[in-house]
Amino acid sequence: MSLYQEVRSACQELGFRPRKGLGQHFLIHENVIKVILRLINLSEGDEIVEIGPGLGFLTRRLVAVASRVWAIEVDTTLVEWLRRTPLGCDPTLDLVHGDVLKIRFGDILPEHKVKLVANLPYNISTPVLFRLFEERDRFSLLVLMVQREVAERMAASPGTKSYGTLSIWCQIHGHILAKVSVSPEAFFPRPSVRSTVLKIGLHPKPLIAPDNLPALRALVRGAFGQRRKTLSNTFRGLLKRGRGEIEEFLLHEGIDPQRRGETLSVDEFIHLAQALKTVT
Numbered sequence: 001m002s003l004y005q006e007v008r009s010a011c012q013e014l015g016f017r018p019r020k021g022l023g024q025h026f027l028i029h030e031n032v033i034k035v036i037l038r039l040i041n042l043s044e045g046d047e048i049v050e051i052g053p054g055l056g057f058l059t060r061r062l063v064a065v066a067s068r069v070w071a072i073e074v075d076t077t078l079v080e081w082l083r084r085t086p087l088g089c090d091p092t093l094d095l096v097h098g099d100v101l102k103i104r105f106g107d108i109l110p111e112h113k114v115k116l117v118a119n120l121p122y123n124i125s126t127p128v129l130f131r132l133f134e135e136r137d138r139f140s141l142l143v144l145m146v147q148r149e150v151a152e153r154m155a156a157s158p159g160t161k162s163y164g165t166l167s168i169w170c171q172i173h174g175h176i177l178a179k180v181s182v183s184p185e186a187f188f189p190r191p192s193v194r195s196t197v198l199k200i201g202l203h204p205k206p207l208i209a210p211d212n213l214p215a216l217r218a219l220v221r222g223a224f225g226q227r228r229k230t231l232s233n234t235f236r237g238l239l240k241r242g243r244g245e246i247e248e249f250l251l252h253e254g255i256d257p258q259r260r261g262e263t264l265s266v267d268e269f270i271h272l273a274q275a276l277k278t279v280t
Contacts (some may be wrong), residue, residue, distance in 0.1 A: 003028035005018055007188045010055055016077055024075070026054050027119060027145070029186035032197070033058055039178055039199040040117050040143045042066065049109065051100050051118035051128070051141075054078060056087050058117070063092040070108055072096045100128055105135050113140040123192070124146045126166060129154075133173045142174070142200040151179060152197035159263050162223050168216075171266045174202040208270045216273035223261020223269075231264075232257035238276065249279065 001009070007026050011017065029032060036058060040048070046066040048073040053059040055078065062069045069092055073079050082088055090094065096108055101124065116139045120128050125146050132142065146154075149162075154170040156162035170176075182195040194223045208216055222234040235246045247257040253275050255268065264272070 004188055006057070007055060014077060014081060021145065024054070024121070025119075025187040025189060025191050026056060027121065027186060028188050029182075032180075032186045032236070034181055035062065035180050036143060036145070036159065036197060037061060039180070039197060040115055040141065045066065047110070047113055047114040049116045051116070051120065053082065053095075054119070056082050056085060058095065058119075061088055062117075063087065063090050066092065068092055068094070070094045070096055070114075072098060072100050072101045072103060073087075101131055105138055110136055113138060115139065115141045115143070117143045119145040120150075122150075122191070125150050129166065130169060133169055136173050136202055136206070138201060142202065144198045144200065145182065145195055146198065148181070148194040148196045151198055155179070158265050163262055165220050168220055168266055168269055170200070172203075172207040172216075172270070174200045177201045178266075207266070212270075212273050212277055215277040216269060219269060219273050219276060220261075223264065227260060227262050229256050230260060231255060234261055235276075239279065249275075253280060 007028055042048075042062065042065050044065055044067070046069045048062055048066050048070070050059055050062060050069060050071045053073050059071050059082075061068065071082070071093060073082070073095065074097075076097070080094055081093060087093055094108065096103065114273075116132070118128070129144075129150075132139070150166070152162045153164060153166045155176050156164070158166040176198055178199040180197040182197060184190045184192065185196060186195075218238055219234075222237055224230070231250055232243060232246050235250065237242065239246060239249070250257045253272060255264075257270065
């Protein structure tokens with residue numbers, strides 16, 4: 001039976017229709033699943049968190065090799081379905097019924113790092129990504145299925161339309177090691193957008209010290225809140241000082257005050273955040 005047939009059979013048995021509000025699109029393409037397994041470099045002894053197991057098509061391949069899998073699913077119907085399948089009896093699997101945006105990872109995961117794989121719903125992918133970066137010390141590797149536009153934002157370079165807060169946060173925490181495009185035909189129901197699988201290697205430590213993160217957040221918010229603003233105007237809102245003082249400050253840091261925030265590289269954002277902390 002193909003994965004498409006399995007989805008149709010399960011939905012018919014459950015009287016279940018994928019919920020648009022939860023962004024439910026089940027992966028039904030075997031080759032894409034193989035790509036994900038290759039990117040996560042699945043091997044014996046691995047411990048893996050899976051966000052959004054759905055009907056368990058990837059999950060059953062994970063538990064066949066890994067030593068332990070935590071599968072986090074928010075949909076009650078799907079959780080009950082998974083518990084009735086052979087997966088529900090597999091000692092390797094810990095099925096966690098909960099919302100990834102609210103769940104306390106420390107309550108379910110070990111202290112050492114584990115791999116993470118996720119098919120992120122389009123409607124909450126950005127907040128989930130920020131949550132994962134906050135919990136980055138728990139993970140050794142991220143393999144994520146996201147909407148193509150989200151992937152473009154994560155990898156974007158300064159001065160491009162896609163460059164923004166998500167670009168900065170992704171790049172201070174890690175780097176993209178591989179990306180694979182996925183067509184809508186790989187899902188049921190078929191989404192209206194293309195997807196991308198990303199393999200993200202996490203830096204040993206974020207590129208900025210934790211004490212400087214609040215200053216970076218404020219700077220990034222100001223820089224991208226109104227993209228047409230020059231940095232001299234952005235910093236007036238941050239420092240509450242006159243234009244002359246602000247321009248002098250920026251020039252001292254080697255930054256043209258007439259530049260716009262969207263032209264700053266990640267390293268320049270980090271440098272200015274560190275400098276900003278010393279004068280606020």
